[in-house]
Amino acid sequence: MAARHEEIADELRQAIDRGDYRIGGTLPAETELATRYGVSRGTVRQAVSALAAEGRIGSRQGARRVVLGNRRSQSFAELRSFAQWARAMGQQASGRVLEQFRRPATAEDASRLQIEQGDEVLQVLRVRGLDGELVLLERNVYPEWMASAVESLPADCESVVQGLYDATGVIFAHGEHVIDAVAAGSQDARLLGVRRGSPLLRIRRVTTTHAGRPIEWSDDRYRSGSVSFAVANSIGSNPLIRRAAEE
Amino acid sequence: MAARHEEIADELRQAIDRGDYRIGGTLPAETELATRYGVSRGTVRQAVSALAAEGRIGSRQGARRVVLGNRRSQSFAELRSFAQWARAMGQQASGRVLEQFRRPATAEDASRLQIEQGDEVLQVLRVRGLDGELVLLERNVYPEWMASAVESLPADCESVVQGLYDATGVIFAHGEHVIDAVAAGSQDARLLGVRRGSPLLRIRRVTTTHAGRPIEWSDDRYRSGSVSFAVANSIGSNPLIRRAAEE
């Protein structure tokens, strides 16, 4: 069913988790993995590059690949809805719509959703919880062509992305996220049950279809301590920085 | 000098920025790009997959690649030091060591740096600025084998990563970052010039060599409003979510 390179990537992930390859140790050479799995070297390279993108292994020309760790944290590697994310962590997502109304698009809405200022948009205010505990306040803005589908969702819809897919077939394919920290405003504080001015992790996000058409933009504010996000990183294969002149 | 696939990736990036390919439009087919650049299809695929990883283009089987945007924001795609990052944004990084002392490793230090509890570590408290404005408070912990090199850096060292590379040849190759929001403690507040309890963006980070050996771990606290981080995302090529049972 799955592509061979994905199967191999999975087997390698499991082997690392199982401890077959120690953290800090090396992976077998590409050619050896190729013969072991009965595939060509190119297929092996596809598999290991997936693990490298996840931050599990590192590589550099001339040296064996190194096992860096067995990450399991929720990362940004893949676009996931809140409900999917919760399920992957073994928790139950909940949600409730507090406000929902149509209004003309502001300049900010227009730029993010690639529509004209003054076009009708649908604004929604939702609170979301994990295993019953409130963690997130979501302010979403949808363009007019999504509005009626959103309005027809139940107010306590668990997975908005799934609901909109079922209703319209629209796929949330790409996301761009900007992360910072803000102080809770009075509405934030009241709805999340925190003190005014307390720190919130804010993620502003634009989501688009495969074709790059914006579906929504959102200002998500997470209660401090309730969630954190992880990112893994590697230097480009460049020989680091060009050294300064002297010596 | 650079690999052909990187040159092609650069040319495509410039072409997108120049507007040769409109946002929302499509890129030429792989085979056409291959003949145009005089390379094989595999090389073209290497180039476009770099753009996909940056969130500039999207792709799905059977359809032309779609131009999503021309991002320029500082993203996590590549591991960069604070100084490099500042330079890429056209700003001047500064830094100053406020405290620096050796102490025995706590359990937390030991786990993050993969050393034994009680081993000597070097703790450093730095403030860092962008164009003279204070934005960041850094609490670093280094293992013993890095300590003397760190101590020999000037107190106002602009680029710690560069300085340590020059002194020891150690390369900061991999990073893992955990992001959340916290309230400023009294020391944070005093040193960053904000009110106690005001929101800070916290990034806790472990950096390792190519071989996965931890070089340092750090608790970085950014003043709210001074910086934000961007991440681009795509859904796996999976046909989204498995639909629920009915219909």
Added chain:
DNA sequence: AAGTGGTCTAGACCACCGG
């Protein structure tokens, strides 16, 4: 000097999208 990953080629087949 041998081993290893990085790059590149030329070709093949398939699954999927679009008109």
Added chain:
DNA sequence: CGGTGGTCTAGACCACTTA
């Protein structure tokens, strides 16, 4: 249905690491 991207192969050469 033709065009497209996704997968896979078998081979080649090079740059780099390691011992």
